Amino acid sequence: MNIIELIFKEYFYLRQSIPVFLYIFYIHFKDRDTRFIDAWIKTGIIGIGMGVLYFIIGNIIGIPFMDMIPLRWHYPGPITWGIFFLTYFFILTQKGNNSLASFTLATLATVGGGWLYEIPIFNLEYVKSIFFTRYSIFYLNGQIVCLLFLGYEIIKRGFKPNMLIYATLTLFMAFSISLFLDQDYYRTGLGLLSIKWFYRIPACLFLISLLSGIKKQKEMSENV
Numbered sequence: 011m012n013i014i015e016l017i018f019k020e021y022f023y024l025r026q027s028i029p030v031f032l033y034i035f036y037i038h039f040k041d042r043d044t045r046f047i048d049a050w051i052k053t054g055i056i057g058i059g060m061g062v063l064y065f066i067i068g069n070i071i072g073i074p075f076m077d078m079i080p081l082r083w084h085y086p087g088p089i090t091w092g093i094f095f096l097t098y099f100f101i102l103t104q105k106g107n108n109s110l111a112s113f114t115l116a117t118l119a120t121v122g123g124g125w126l127y128e129i130p131i132f133n134l135e136y137v138k139s140i141f142f143t144r145y146s147i148f149y150l151n152g153q154i155v156c157l158l159f160l161g162y163e164i165i166k167r168g169f170k171p172n173m174l175i176y177a178t179l180t181l182f183m184a185f186s187i188s189l190f191l192d193q194d195y196y197r198t199g200l201g202l203l204s205i206k207w208f209y210r211i212p213a214c215l216f217l218i219s220l221l222s223g224i225k226k227q228k229e230m231s232e233n234v
Contacts, residue, residue: 121156
């Protein structure tokens with residue numbers, strides 16, 4: 011087994027633990043301006059961008075996903091969340107956050123969003139697995155922990171709800187309820203018109219809209 015196969019074999023554990031360790035790292039280094047950290051983050055952003063392009067090309071050509079990486083997943087997931095991550099990172103930097111803060115919050119939003127959008131399609135027989143998992147170092151689903159950290163950081167940035175947030179929340183709730191009531195839509199194929207290309211988008215839009223309710227870092231400094 012090569013290193014790539016080993017990494018993806020441990021994907022579910024890494025998804026649960028790495029964001030938490032990244033947040034701890036952010037707490038420790040958030041007030042430091044180091045070129046080393048910025049260089050690594052820039053490399054990560056470029057890598058994510060190349061990864062999104064890699065999957066888009068693979069999907070267009072028609073290469074089976076398992077031939078791209080050894081993970082039982084499908085193209086809509088990495089493409090949607092990759093674009094979401096880059097968008098979240100860019101908006102946060104435009105709000106005056108440094109690269110480490112933007113990267114950390116984008117990671118929390120992406121991993122947490124992966125839990126949020128799946129709520130209406132979880133089998134009720136396994137509802138406990140939504141909140142607890144053996145892959146998490148806390149047993150509490152690490153994706154929920156990510157959303158809690160994200161909420162805390164957004165509130166710290168002077169969060170105030172607005173009409174855009176209410177609108178995207180309404181869209182997310184309405185879509186989730188409709189999907190829960192008729193899950194046959196979720197189980198359709200993977201063509202470009204499949205629901206699997208769209209059912210992450212309401213959660214993505216809601217999480218992105220939350221950033222419209224936070225102040226720019228310059229404004230927060232002036233208020234202090």
